[in-house]
Amino acid sequence: MLDILFPKVCPSCGKASLKNEKLCKSCLSDIRFINNWSFCGKCGVPFGFFNNQAKHDSELESENTNNLFSKCIKGNYSFEKARSIAIYEGSIRDLIISFKYEGKLSYGELLLEILKTNFPDDLDEFDSVVPVPLHIDKLRHREYNQSVILASGIAKYKGVQCDLFGLKRTRDTIPQIEIRDEGERRINVRGAFSVATDKSYKEKSVLLVDDVFTTGSTSDECSKMLLKSGAYKVQVLTLTRARAM
Numbered sequence: 049m050l051d052i053l054f055p056k057v058c059p060s061c062g063k064a065s066l067k068n069e070k071l072c073k074s075c076l077s078d079i080r081f082i083n084n085w086s087f088c089g090k091c092g093v094p095f096g097f098f099n100n101q102a103k104h105d106s107e108l109e110s111e112n113t114n115n116l117f118s119k120c121i122k123g124n125y126s127f128e129k130a131r132s133i134a135i136y137e138g139s140i141r142d143l144i145i146s147f148k149y150e151g152k153l154s155y156g157e158l159l160l161e162i163l164k165t166n167f168p169d170d171l172d173e174f175d176s177v178v179p180v181p182l183h184i185d186k187l188r189h190r191e192y193n194q195s196v197i198l199a200s201g202i203a204k205y206k207g208v209q210c211d212l213f214g215l216k217r218t219r220d221t222i223p224q225i226e227i228r229d230e231g232e233r234r235i236n237v238r239g240a241f242s243v244a245t246d247k248s249y250k251e252k253s254v255l256l257v258d259d260v261f262t263t264g265s266t267s268d269e270c271s272k273m274l275l276k277s278g279a280y281k282v283q284v285l286t287l288t289r290a291r292a293m
């Protein structure tokens with residue numbers, strides 16, 4: 049009844065009216081899905097998409113046959129592999145921003161739907177899903193952790209346990225997206241996370257979930273902690289992949 053009086057409008061553009069679909073055609077076609085690219089087998093970065101990778105791509109062709117980004121050949125990451133669904137831009141970026149910072153909690157369902165529908169088919173089995181935690185101060189301010197919504201939805205979808213408080217932030221950090229230098233990003237998150245004292249990931253395969261992957265420093269730092277706590281494998285799933293500035 050309410051739908052007839054107030055036709056639903058697309059949450060992304062706020063213009064097109066919707067029937068059963070959750071996003072209008074134009075906003076949906078605006079999303080660039082990473083599985084349409086070839087991407088690094090380890091960190092999942094789509095080759096040739098981010099400007100500063102042109103050099104690495106040519107190195108890649110000459111140096112290896114395993115389809116790995118040059119940085120990953122050197123073995124920089126402690127996670128097994130990272131995958132993202134779409135590029136952090138346009139309509140999906142707007143949805144994430146409204147979801148995170150403007151209290152549009154209902155967008156979580158839509159973002160989760162996008163994550164589930166496009167769930168990567170090359171992730172290995174996992175026993176536990178853990179969200180990247182927010183610092184308590186940010187949590188108080190924002191009132192919820194967007195990664196929790198994505199992580200618990202994925203756990204439910206895959207029928208595995210979700211450890212909402214498996215990891216905690218031990219100190220606040222500057223949002224990674226605001227830092228240009230990769231070395232500084234690493235320093236920003238070093239020692240910023242720990243596994244909750246009552247938790248152990250002994251002999252567990254863990255899926256770490258977040259909304260945005262930028263250079264992977266946060267995911268890497270969280271993965272290190274999970275491995276230290278006994279996990280034999282950590283994989284990373286993020287809804288989007290951002291260009292490092």
Ligand SMILES: [Zn+2]
Pocket residue numbers: 058059060061062063064071072073074075076
């Ligand atoms: Zn739209």
Ligand SMILES: [Zn+2]
Pocket residue numbers: 088089090091092093116117118119120
């Ligand atoms: Zn890589």
